[in-house]
Amino acid sequence: MKESGAMSSLVTDGSSKALDSTFQQTHGGQLRPYKAAAFHVPSCASPPRLVDAGDVSKVSDVLKQYLFRVGDDGTCLYDPNFLDVCNPPLAPGTTYRFKYVLVESTEGIVKDQTLWSDPIKTRRVKLPLQVDTWPGRRSGAMIVITSILSVLLFLLLAGMLAAVSSAVMRPEGPSAETRCTPQTAQPSDPRPQLGSE
Amino acid sequence: MAKSEDCIHILQGLLVFGNVVIGMCGIALTAECIYFVSDPHGLYPLLEATENDGIYAAAWIGIFVGFALFALSILGIIGIIKSDRTLLLVYIILMLITFAFEMASCITAATHRDFLTPNLFLKQMLERYQKAEPANNNDKWMTEGVTKTWDKLMLQNHCCGVLGPSDWQEYTSAFRSTHNDADFPWPRKCCAMDAQGLPVNLDGCKLGVPGYYNSNGCYDAISGPVNTHAWGVAWFGFAILCWTFCVLLGTMFYWSGIEY
Numbered sequence: 001m002k003e004s005g006a007m008s009s010l011v012t013d014g015s016s017k018a019l020d021s022t023f024q025q026t027h028g029g030q031l032r033p034y035k036a037a038a039f040h041v042p043s044c045a046s047p048p049r050l051v052d053a054g055d056v057s058k059v060s061d062v063l064k065q066y067l068f069r070v071g072d073d074g075t076c077l078y079d080p081n082f083l084d085v086c087n088p089p090l091a092p093g094t095t096y097r098f099k100y101v102l103v104e105s106t107e108g109i110v111k112d113q114t115l116w117s118d119p120i121k122t123r124r125v126k127l128p129l130q131v132d133t134w135p136g137r138r139s140g141a142m143i144v145i146t147s148i149l150s151v152l153l154f155l156l157l158a159g160m161l162a163a164v165s166s167a168v169m170r171p172e173g174p175s176a177e178t179r180c181t182p183q184t185a186q187p188s189d190p191r192p193q194l195g196s197e
Numbered sequence: 198m199a200k201s202e203d204c205i206h207i208l209q210g211l212l213v214f215g216n217v218v219i220g221m222c223g224i225a226l227t228a229e230c231i232y233f234v235s236d237p238h239g240l241y242p243l244l245e246a247t248e249n250d251g252i253y254a255a256a257w258i259g260i261f262v263g264f265a266l267f268a269l270s271i272l273g274i275i276g277i278i279k280s281d282r283t284l285l286l287v288y289i290i291l292m293l294i295t296f297a298f299e300m301a302s303c304i305t306a307a308t309h310r311d312f313l314t315p316n317l318f319l320k321q322m323l324e325r326y327q328k329a330e331p332a333n334n335n336d337k338w339m340t341e342g343v344t345k346t347w348d349k350l351m352l353q354n355h356c357c358g359v360l361g362p363s364d365w366q367e368y369t370s371a372f373r374s375t376h377n378d379a380d381f382p383w384p385r386k387c388c389a390m391d392a393q394g395l396p397v398n399l400d401g402c403k404l405g406v407p408g409y410y411n412s413n414g415c416y417d418a419i420s421g422p423v424n425t426h427a428w429g430v431a432w433f434g435f436a437i438l439c440w441t442f443c444v445l446l447g448t449m450f451y452w453s454g455i456e457y
Contacts, residue, residue: 128323142307163453182280
């Protein structure tokens with residue numbers, strides 16, 4: 001049953017007869033409570049204890065006895081002729097409350113009912129499309145690497161230009177003895193010099 | 198005369214030493230990049246599916262650049278010892294080209310590392326893990342790669358999802374559309390497994406009882422190897438280039454001083 005001030009939260013009519021409203025009749029529980037499922041009364045001779053649900057050796061007995069999944073049946077809504085009790089999935093982002101009702105099966109008289117449970121809100125799931133994969137700011141390492149390497153490459157190209165231009169425009173004559181200029185191992189005949197004589 | 202001779206010999210010695218170091222670093226770079234390209238952690242399918250495998254491209258370039266550095270360093274040593282202008286000019290030009298390629302590799306590795314955020318892997322995992330009906334062969338290849346890689350990751354690293362098992366519950370996914378969330382709140386591989394590869398206790402895993410499912414996320418197991426790969430290529434390449442810069446400047450100075 002959805003939270004709303006102006007709707008009925010009764011599960012019985014005036015003479016304590018259970019109202020067997022289905023999901024379709026109540027528009028998914030918006031008008032009044034709907035019946036999700038019916039069970040026979042189980043044997044209460046030595047039931048499993050709910051607190052044992054945390055103990056993995058006993059949990060399967062607890063689940064077999066007590067577990068009921070609301071919204072288990074995904075197909076009963078699509079059959080237009082289906083008028084019986086339907087337990088389709090709940091809507092996302094909606095608050096629901098639940099209760100158990102003890103009904104005598106011959107005449108449908110409500111013998112007892114629990115209180116309405118605390119409100120439980122279903123999740124609203126997000127689509128994978130909504131995940132934002134923008135990487136954010138550039139990391140410092142990337143900026144350092146890019147900038148320093150660009151500067152180094154520029155300096156190398158500038159140095160190359162300087163070396164080539166100094167080689168092209170060098171004045172002729174023997175090298176000065178104080179400069180660090182290596183001599184190539186050449187045969188004695190002189191090669192043509194650059195520049196005019 | 199003696200001072201000039203000494204100066205020449207010192208400069209030659211320094212340049213030969215510089216080239217020896219470049220040669221050794223070139224071999225080391227090749228070896229390191231071959232190691233990264235061989236993908237020892239098996240994470241390549243994840244990067245391929247996100248179309249963000251730039252760090253692998255950087256490692257491929259690194260393999261060839263490393264070998265080129267080694268070959269050019271030998272050329273440089275010969276050129277310096279013989280003081281041959283032509284050899285040294287060829288050396289300088291080829292080294293500049295190699296420098297540019299290695300620069301591209303470093304920048305690519307560093308830049309593409311920035312793209313590999315947790316959200317990227319999360320989106321891809323949700324969209325591709327156990328996707329039921331792939332659209333075409335390429336889609337099928339990527340889906341299989343992602344599914345196998347995630348299964349292996351979750352099994353070996355005892356983790357679940359990117360940030361935690363709640364990833365499977367906060368988002369719809371291809372997995373969720375074929376597996377209902379009562380039986381499969383998270384994939385079976387997130388359960389604690391015994392030696393045969395079966396969940397130790399399936400109910401405990403489904404209910405989220407501590408100890409029967411993996412409660413931490415796999416992002417650390419992914420980002421660790423990826424970071425090693427990216428920084429290994431980027432920073433080692435950067436170090437080599439800084440050293441190469443000095444050696445090349447020295448070689449240009451030496452070359453400009455060689456007489457015909």
